[in-house]
Amino acid sequence: MLDVSNLQAAYGASQVLYDVSLRVGEGEVVTLLGRNGMGKTTTVRSVMGLMTPLSGEIMLGARPVAGATPEAVARLGVGLVPEGRQVFPTLSVRENLVATAANRLKRPDPWTLERVYALFPRLRERAAQVAGTLSGGEQQMLAVGRALMTNPRLLILDEATEGLAPVIRAEIWACIRALKAEGQSILLIDKNLAVLKRLATRHYIIEKGRTVWQGSSAELERDAAEVQRYVGL
Structure with a gap:
């Protein structure tokens, strides 16, 4: 890899x-x-x-x-969740997620908006919200979701x-555990x-x-x- x-x-x-x-x-x-x-x-x-x-x-x-x-x-x-999140601040949550979305590796079960929203329900609630107004934890969820929408071999x-606040940190760890269970590198x-x-x-x-x-x-x-x-x- x-x-x-x-x-x-x-x-x-x-x-x-x-x-x-x-x-x-x-x-x-x-x-x-x-x-x-x-x-x-x-x-x-x-x-x-x-x-x-x-x-x-x-x-x-x-x-x-x-x-x-x-x-x-x-x-x-290769998908990156960069230090400092670096979401597109003037785009909505949904626009951030679809901006770089791709399935170049032709995965049979690719990451889609619905899959990301299921992983992070808070992003569904804020789909129309401008990303720059999200909390730090919500921006991190968005950064992870945006990277997953590229359907990477390596994240x-x-x-x-x-x-991040402890409750948000726990959500990120739960996400990573779920990705590991799916075989994500x-x-x-x-x-x-x-x-x-x-x-x-x-x-x-x-x-x-x-x-x-x-x-x-x-x-x-x-x-x-x-x-x-x-x-x-």
């Missing part, structure tokens, strides 16, 4: 990634962990074609995509529940280790632009002291 190997990336003269490697297999939920500023979002931006890596390899299936455009990456089946969630960035240990297949930790640890949830428990040192939670 997604294989990132020895990724390096920079913003101008400031190098941020030095050696990042990770893998997401079909149907896996994989986490990318680390303190703020360690390179998680830069990794996502590199995968999505929002910046061109200095070196390294990014493969989507058998296709190399390092340096590809965001449009090309999206057409290959990336950057800071999935950051800054997910790369997930978040800080809630207690939930992530139960939810994810495998975990990667980034420290100063390098992958410094990887393992299963059982190994995450076993190496709790080391993990704590890296993630600072």
Whole structure:
């Protein structure tokens, strides 16, 4: 599905990634962990074609995509829920959902407005409301729904529940569990280790632009002291 190997990336003269490697297999939920500023979002931006890596390899299936455009990456089946939500603020909820909707992979049971509304009933209630007037939690639901409407092979969630009220956070986690049960491949960035240990297949930790640890949830428990040192939670 997604294989990132020895990724390096920079913003101008400031190098941020030095050696990042990770893998997401079909149907896996994989986490990318680390303190703020360690390179998680830069990794996502590199995968999505929002910046061109200095070196390294990014493969989507058998296709190399390092340096590809965001449009090309999206057409290959990668959906992004970006940090900060970034919904279209002047469009309605419904318009946000249909704006980039597609079923390029010809899924037999694609994500539709009705399926998204069933997942997040609050979006149905606010279908005609301008997205910029939604609460932060509602905007996050909308960002997830918008990404699902592209019917992605791989869904990336950057800071999935950051800054959300507990009740909304619980809805997002329930959504991710439901997606996992359907076999959706997910790369997930978040800080809630207690939930992530139960939810994810495998975990990667980034420290100063390098992958410094990887393992299963059982190994995450076993190496709790080391993990704590890296993630600072």
